[in-house]
Amino acid sequence: MTNLLSVLPDFDIQPYAHILPSLEKALISTADLLTLDALDVAKRAQVPPGDVRRLALAVVEGIHGPKSLVNGEGGHSGGSGESVGSNGESVERPVNGTTLGPHKAISTLDDAFDAALCGGIAVGKLTELVGESAAGKTQFLLTLLLSVQLSSAHGTAKSALYISTEAPLPTLRLAQILEEHPKLSALPSDERPTMARVQSAHIHDLEAQDHILRYQVPVVIKRHNVGLLVIDSIAANYRPEFDRGKAKGSAAESFVKRSNQVTGLGALLRHIAEKYNIAVVTANQVADRFATVIEPASQIPPSQQQPTQKSQPTSTPYTTTTTNTHPAATTAYAPKPDSTPNPTLSTDDPLSLDHQQRFFTGWGDEPSITNLKTPSLGLAWTNQLAARIALLKSPVYAARPYAPGEEPEIEGWERRFRVVFGGWCGEGRVGFEIWRGGVRAVGEEPEVKGGS
Numbered sequence: 248m249t250n251l252l253s254v255l256p257d258f259d260i261q262p263y264a265h266i267l268p269s270l271e272k273a274l275i276s277t278a279d280l281l282t283l284d285a286l287d288v289a290k291r292a293q294v295p296p297g298d299v300r301r302l303a304l305a306v307v308e309g310i311h312g313p314k315s316l317v318n319g320e321g322g323h324s325g326g327s328g329e330s331v332g333s334n335g336e337s338v339e340r341p342v343n344g345t346t347l348g349p350h351k352a353i354s355t356l357d358d359a360f361d362a363a364l365c366g367g368i369a370v371g372k373l374t375e376l377v378g379e380s381a382a383g384k385t386q387f388l389l390t391l392l393l394s395v396q397l398s399s400a401h402g403t404a405k406s407a408l409y410i411s412t413e414a415p416l417p418t419l420r421l422a423q424i425l426e427e428h429p430k431l432s433a434l435p436s437d438e439r440p441t442m443a444r445v446q447s448a449h450i451h452d453l454e455a456q457d458h459i460l461r462y463q464v465p466v467v468i469k470r471h472n473v474g475l476l477v478i479d480s481i482a483a484n485y486r487p488e489f490d491r492g493k494a495k496g497s498a499a500e501s502f503v504k505r506s507n508q509v510t511g512l513g514a515l516l517r518h519i520a521e522k523y524n525i526a527v528v529t530a531n532q533v534a535d536r537f538a539t540v541i542e543p544a545s546q547i548p549p550s551q552q553q554p555t556q557k558s559q560p561t562s563t564p565y566t567t568t569t570t571n572t573h574p575a576a577t578t579a580y581a582p583k584p585d586s587t588p589n590p591t592l593s594t595d596d597p598l599s600l601d602h603q604q605r606f607f608t609g610w611g612d613e614p615s616i617t618n619l620k621t622p623s624l625g626l627a628w629t630n631q632l633a634a635r636i637a638l639l640k641s642p643v644y645a646a647r648p649y650a651p652g653e654e655p656e657i658e659g660w661e662r663r664f665r666v667v668f669g670g671w672c673g674e675g676r677v678g679f680e681i682w683r684g685g686v687r688a689v690g691e692e693p694e695v696k697g698g699s
Contacts, residue, residue, distance in 0.1 A: 251277050253511055255309045256461075256518065263302045266294040280306060353475060353526050354401035355387065356394050356430050359688030363666050363675030364636075370403065370474070370526045372670065373517050373631060375481070377531040377609065377622045378638030383662060383681050384530040387638070388477050389421050390685045391528060393431060395475040396440035401430075405474025405525075406444040408467055410459070412483035416447040427684035446471055453484045453508070460515055468523050476519065480530040482623035485509070506627040513631025531628075533620035536610070609637025609667040616641055634669035638662065664688070 251258060251267075254277050260267060270280075273292040280288060280303050289296040352367035361367050368374055368391060376384045392407040409416050421442060425431055431439060446467060450456045467473060485505060520527040596602055605611030607629055610619045616639055622629070629635070640662045644655040664686075666675040678690035 251306070253514075255306065256515075258306070258309050263298065263305070266292070266298050266302065269294045277306065351403070353391060353395050353403060354397070355686075356390055356401065356428060357679075357686070357688050359677045360664060360679075360686075363664065363672070363677050364634075364669065365672035368475075368526050368528060369633065369669075369671055371520050371524050372633035373513065373520055373527045373529070374634045374636065375529050375531050375622075375632050376636050376638065377533060379533055379620060379640060382638040382640050383679070383686055384638060385417065385479060386420075386424075386681050386686045388479055388528065388530060389417070389424055390428070391475060391526075392421065392445050392477065393425055393428075393440040395526070396444050397434075398438070403474040406446060406471045407475040407477065408464065408471070408473045409445060409447045409477045409479070410450055410464075411447065411479050412450050412456070413480060415449055416445070418442065421445070423683060424685040427682075429684065444471075446473070450484065452487075456484055457512075460512075460519070464519065465523070468519075468525065473523075474525050476516075476525055476527045478516075478527075478529040480532055481512075481628075482532045485624065486532075506625070509624050509627045510631065513628060517631060517633075532623045534623060536604070536619040536621045607635070607668060609635065609639065609665055613639070615661075634672075635667040637665045637667050639665055 251260070269292040270288075275288055275292055280299070285299040285303060286296050289299045292299075351370040352361075352364070353370065354361055354367045355364070376387055378384050388409070392409060395402045395405055395407050398404050425440060425442070448459065450459060464476065468476075485508075516527050516529070519525070604621065608621055610616060610621070618641075622635070640660045642657045643659040643661055645658045647656075649655055662679050662681070664677040664679045666672060668674070677688045679686050680689050
């Protein structure tokens with residue numbers, strides 16, 4: 248039962264203190280308690296079966312009942328501004344913030360982004376911003392640190408907590424956004440956000456991260472009336488811990504250990520968001536995706552093409568090759584992006600990861616994005632998220648003739664804000680740019696599909 252408090256942090260163990268040491272000694276986990284027969288558990292731990300049954304019922308009630316970890320108090324709450332009363336009916340709870348269907352939201356201070364998100368960043372949920380380096384993740388997060396302080400028209404009139412795992416809070420950039428953003432600079436001085444209401448901390452390893460999130464963050468949330476928790480970035484501390492060179496025999500063990508820690512972290516952040524009714528937003532890093540693609544044979548240099556065998560038809564238009572989809576990794580690089588073929592998935596099997604990644608990663612279903620990426624921490628982390636927002640960028644090349652073998656010249660970047668999935672909204676895409684006032688939408692009207 249060593250993992251009982253990680254599953255139910257607010258569970259009262261005092262009535263069961265006489266059997267918990269025996270259960271721990273017998274290596275009984277919370278999952279064993281809920282799935283195995285109480286008599287079998289009692290035999291393994293040599294404790295009374297009746298006490299085991301009462302403990303199992305209490306754990307089930309703690310998960311699904313009126314004192315669930317969803318709100319830590321009496322009544323079910325999913326951060327939506329509603330709770331279940333004693334008679335089972337829905338009771339409205341007044342919570343400041345932009346209305347987002349049944350949820351409340353924090354505005355991004357841009358109408359196009361808010362429309363793609365069906366209102367903004369949901370309160371009581373775990374949301375992720377994922378993208379390459381310099382994609383604009385921190386710029387979005389800094390804007391949210393200020394907008395959460397606004398009144399109910401845009402925010403929740405609360406403070407913000409910024410936890411960094413890489414660089415410290417960029418206070419100069421935050422002050423610049425506060426002065427330059429038109430919606431912030433136009434406010435009266437007594438209604439404008441202040442940097443004094445942004446709390447910050449730096450985490451340098453996983454041990455400190457777990458301690459701060461479990462014990463210090465709840466105290467700061469109550470003491471400073473925090474309405475937004477930002478972690479930038481969530482994967483930084485996992486890479487030095489788990490990406491070191493290890494013996495082959497321990498690779499699988501390391502992977503399982505990391506997956507378990509990531510799952511526990513996601514459950515903890517969701518618990519914080521739901522119990523304290525705040526928005527939790529994390530930034531995430533990406534890695535290059537190496538995949539088998541099918542490209543036209545005419546785009547592959549003759550030295551790399553497979554020799555045609557007699558048993559194969561000579562008119563076959565495609566040749567299969569394994570490559571990294573990054574343009575710089577191929578020797579036959581097309582000078583113009585318009586002439587670059589759209590990579591095709593190597594399989595149409597709907598159960599394969601190669602087929603499904605385009606639906607939850609944000610990369611893989613746009614022809615103009617050939618440099619495919621995969622968000623860090625894998626499926627174990629993805630399954631913990633309520634929403635994922637991908638910040639995509641693709642190079643804009645100078646329009647001029649290029650000599651054979653010459654790499655094209657990059658003169659700028661095209662950026663897109665994409666809602667990959669969300670529990671309260673459908674997919675959406677918005678072009679954007681980074682400027683002195685933070686980030687703003689550019690181009691045509693945002694494309695939103697399946698919003699509710």
